[in-house]
Amino acid sequence: xxxxxxxxxxxDWGATPEARPEWTAAVExxxxxxxxxxxxxxxxxxxxxxxxxxxxxxxxxxxLSADGVLKGAGGDGAExxxxxxxxGRFRAQALALVDALFPAYRGALxxxxxxxxxxxxxxxxxxxxxxDRRMHVDAFPSRPNYGERILRVFANINPEGAPRVWRxxxxxxxxxxxxxxxxxxxxxxxxxxxxxxxxxxxLRSEYDHLMLxxxxxxxxDERWQQQGEQWRVPFAAGSCWVCYSDQAVHAVMEGQYMMxxxxxxxPGREANxxxxxxxxxxxxxxxxxxxxxxxxxx
Ligand SMILES: [Fe+2]
Numbered sequence: 523x524x525x526x527x528x529x530x531x532x533x534d535w536g537a538t539p540e541a542r543p544e545w546t547a548a549v550e551x552x553x554x555x556x557x558x559x560x561x562x563x564x565x566x567x568x569x570x571x572x573x574x575x576x577x578x579x580x581x582x583x584x585x586l587s588a589d590g591v592l593k594g595a596g597g598d599g600a601e602x603x604x605x606x607x608x609x610g611r612f613r614a615q616a617l618a619l620v621d622a623l624f625p626a627y628r629g630a631l632x633x634x635x636x637x638x639x640x641x642x643x644x645x646x647x648x649x650x651x652x653x654d655r656r657m658h659v660d661a662f663p664s665r666p667n668y669g670e671r672i673l674r675v676f677a678n679i680n681p682e683g684a685p686r687v688w689r690x691x692x693x694x695x696x697x698x699x700x701x702x703x704x705x706x707x708x709x710x711x712x713x714x715x716x717x718x719x720x721x722x723x724x725l726r727s728e729y730d731h732l733m734l735x736x737x738x739x740x741x742x743d744e745r746w747q748q749q750g751e752q753w754r755v756p757f758a759a760g761s762c763w764v765c766y767s768d769q770a771v772h773a774v775m776e777g778q779y780m781m782x783x784x785x786x787x788x789p790g791r792e793a794n795x796x797x798x799x800x801x802x803x804x805x806x807x808x809x810x811x812x813x814x815x816x817x818x819x820x
Contacts, residue, residue: 526553526690526770527755533559535615538622543793546624549673550797552694552769554755555623561760562615562677562781568608571597572681572779576605577640583782585635586610593635609638609781616675616783623764630791631673634784642778643686654774656741657691657752659799660767661733666726668812669789669800671769677762677781685756686780691771692751695802698736700746702806705735729811732803733768740771747773769799 528548532538549555564572577584581594586609595602613636621628643655650656660672678686691697708728716722740746754775757763765772789800789812804811 523692523696523751525753526693527556527753528553529556529558531559532557533561535560535562535619538619541623541625546626546793549624549764549766550792550794552766552771552797554688554690554763554765554770554772556755556757556761556763558758558761560619560762562612562679562762564608564679564681568604569681571601571605571608572640572679574640574642574778576601576638582639582641584609584638584640586613586638587635588633605638609636612636612638612677612781613783616677616781617785619762620673620675620764620783620785626793627673627787627791631785631787634786637782637784639780639782640778643774644776650741651738653741656747657689657750657771657773658737658740659694659697659733659769659771661730661737663734664722666722666724666730667786668727669729669798671787671789671792671798672767673764673785673787674767675762675764675783675785676757678757678759678777678779679781680759680777680779683759684777685758686777687754687756687775689752689773689775690755691773694769694771694799695806696751697740697771698799698802698806701736701739701743702732702803704739705732708732727812728807729800729803732807732811733799 545555575596578594578596584592584594584605586592586606590606592602592606595605617633708731713726717725789798792798795801800812
């Protein structure tokens with residue numbers, strides 16, 4: 523497979539040139555769009571916010587909701603207000619970038635809270651299933667999404683110039699073909715039990731079940747983690763990148779201080795829905811996988 527990274531030469535968040543259909547096609551093919559010269563500008567007075575204890579104890583990330591509520595932040599009140607302003611500025615720029623890059627999605631996207639991630643990736647200790655240094659596709663155990671797409675914008679804002687290093691894997695369909703044969707079969711009664719026990723916020727569909735199986739089977743396969751098709755990609759400080767994290771196989775190996783914005787796209791609203799994980803898995807399994815009319819609980 524050719525490299526999964528597509529470099530784009532934009533350097534100004536507000537001056538995106540006329541969108542090209544191939545950008546949407548690339549991101550929908552599971553590629554990572556990388557903007558090496560598009561930096562999120564941290565202002566001099568914001569530099570002091572780039573420290574690990576701007577994260578509250580026990581929080582994984584700082585998040586800012588659409589209505590401006592900041593969660594998970596350390597620091598004092600004034601610092602939290604500055605942090606909210608900085609994260610909010612990234613949110614506005616990320617949403618504008620996505621709007622300019624993918625005009626086909628206009629009116630269909632829902633923005634999640636924006637996150638600031640000040641923790642160093644290398645020293646994080648986690649279980650195999652939670653360890654994002656193992657290649658995976660994103661899938662949520664508690665929040666079934668029925669094929670809703672997870673589009674993410676990332677910016678490396680490391681003040682010392684440290685890259686954010688990812689490993690990016692082979693294309694989704696090849697990886698799915700590799701791992702699907704050993705996946706546990708979906709059981710509707712188990713899905714109902716998980717919902718009754720509030721393990722899931724709504725009924726887990728067969729699509730959600732298979733995505734979690736892929737996520738877990740990838741992470742637990744030591745040999746595939748080492749020998750599976752992959753590219754090591756150092757995303758430089760002062761760059762940003764965009765991908766569908768439910769489709770682009772990825773692992774986060776190194777780095778500290780990042781901004782991230784997630785947007786959700788309803789299934790079927792892609793320019794080419796046939797390239798989506800839902801339709802790929804549906805074809806591979808040979809029957810419909812997502813509950814009809816099911817809603818996503820947030
Ligand atoms: Fe991930």
